[in-house]
Amino acid sequence: MIEVQHISKSFGDRTILKDVSGVFEKGKPNLIIGASGTGKSVLLKCIVGLVKPDDGHIFYDKRNFSEGDRDTKIEIRREIGMLFQGGALFDSKNVEQNVRFPLDILTPMSYEEKMDRVNFCLKRVGLENANKKMPSELSGGMKKRVGIARAIVNNPNYLFCDEPNSGLDPQTSILIDELIDDLSEEFKMTTIVVTHDMNSVMGIGERILFIYKGQKLWEGTKDTITHSGVKELDDFVFANKVMRSLRTK
Numbered sequence: 001m002i003e004v005q006h007i008s009k010s011f012g013d014r015t016i017l018k019d020v021s022g023v024f025e026k027g028k029p030n031l032i033i034g035a036s037g038t039g040k041s042v043l044l045k046c047i048v049g050l051v052k053p054d055d056g057h058i059f060y061d062k063r064n065f066s067e068g069d070r071d072t073k074i075e076i077r078r079e080i081g082m083l084f085q086g087g088a089l090f091d092s093k094n095v096e097q098n099v100r101f102p103l104d105i106l107t108p109m110s111y112e113e114k115m116d117r118v119n120f121c122l123k124r125v126g127l128e129n130a131n132k133k134m135p136s137e138l139s140g141g142m143k144k145r146v147g148i149a150r151a152i153v154n155n156p157n158y159l160f161c162d163e164p165n166s167g168l169d170p171q172t173s174i175l176i177d178e179l180i181d182d183l184s185e186e187f188k189m190t191t192i193v194v195t196h197d198m199n200s201v202m203g204i205g206e207r208i209l210f211i212y213k214g215q216k217l218w219e220g221t222k223d224t225i226t227h228s229g230v231k232e233l234d235d236f237v238f239a240n241k242v243m244r245s246l247r248t249k
Contacts, residue, residue: 001026002158002190007046007056009039016042017053018214026190029181029204033195034211035236041162043211044194048080048160049073060158078106081156081189083147085163089135095122096131099150106154121149125179141172145179152183159184159191165200177203198237201225210236 002024009017016039024030032040045051047058049065058065060076068076081102089098096118103114122128125145135143144164151159161180165173181204184191193200201208205222212232220228226237 001061002047002192003059004043004047005057005059007043007053007058009042009046009051009053016214017046020056020211020214020216022209022216022219024190024192025207027185027188028206029177029184029191029193030207030209031193031195031201031205032209032211033201033205033236035196035239038211039214040194040211044160044162044192047192048082049077078154079157081151081154081159083144083151083159083161083164085166089138089143089146089150091135093135094131095127095133095135095138095146098135098146099153102150102154117153117155118149121153122146124152124183125149140167141169141175144168144172144176148176148179148183152187152189155187157189159189161191161193163194163196165195165197170199173197173199174203180204212236 003022005021007017007020008015020043032043034040042051046053053066057067063072063076065073065076090101093101096115099118099121100114103109103117109117119128122130125148127142127145127149130142130146138146164176164180168176177200180191180193183189195201202222205225208220208222208225209216210218210230210233218228218230218233225233228234
């Protein structure tokens with residue numbers, strides 16, 4: 001479980017996050033949603049330590065990441081897997097080298113042990129025959145699956161996904177959502193997904209935080225989102241429905 005308490009962040013005189021609190025549960029995808037520029041990606045970066053919040057605390061299973069000592073922060077970072085927007089693969093490395101990279105820098109495992117883990121993860125994401133392919137040979141969906149394999153290769157307790165469906169067609173997006181959902185449950189990870197895709201929300205949104213202009217305006221599930229009573233959330237949901245209908249015409 002990850003808990004954020006009263007997180008605030010400003011850049012210069014611009015306030016990005018204001019007093020955001022929330023709990024993200026283990027074994028399910030936890031979604032942070034909102035329109036572009038609302039602060040959801042900054043919140044994710046605060047949680048993983050890429051951005052330091054001005055105020056507030058972040059706890060990983062009751063360990064204070066915000067104020068922990070160097071050893072505590074290193075320990076927590078070793079338990080994190082990250083799927084970056086676009087996949088963020090190394091163009092000069094093939095698939096298995098990309099997936100093996102976290103093991104090369106974070107573990108003392110032997111080459112054989114690393115490759116056993118790499119092959120297991122590639123098989124788990126449906127890419128067991130793609131070891132030697134280069135990123136330039138992969139489709140957008142395959143790149144995302146390689147990114148997921150790399151994110152879980154060190155058997156993390158926490159998985160973070162930043163806009164995992166950006167640039168993907170609807171069918172591939174559903175496959176990526178289902179994979180993230182299955183892996184969260186299978187490996188009992190605390191998973192946080194940043195998205196503005198309502199298909200993802202209605203597909204895997206078991207716990208959802210809605211961010212609007214840097215503030216958390218609503219928290220709930222996909223079953224309650226359509227009758228939240230929050231105007232800004234209703235507008236966000238409606239706008240997404242309109243965009244989806246336009247794309248299908």
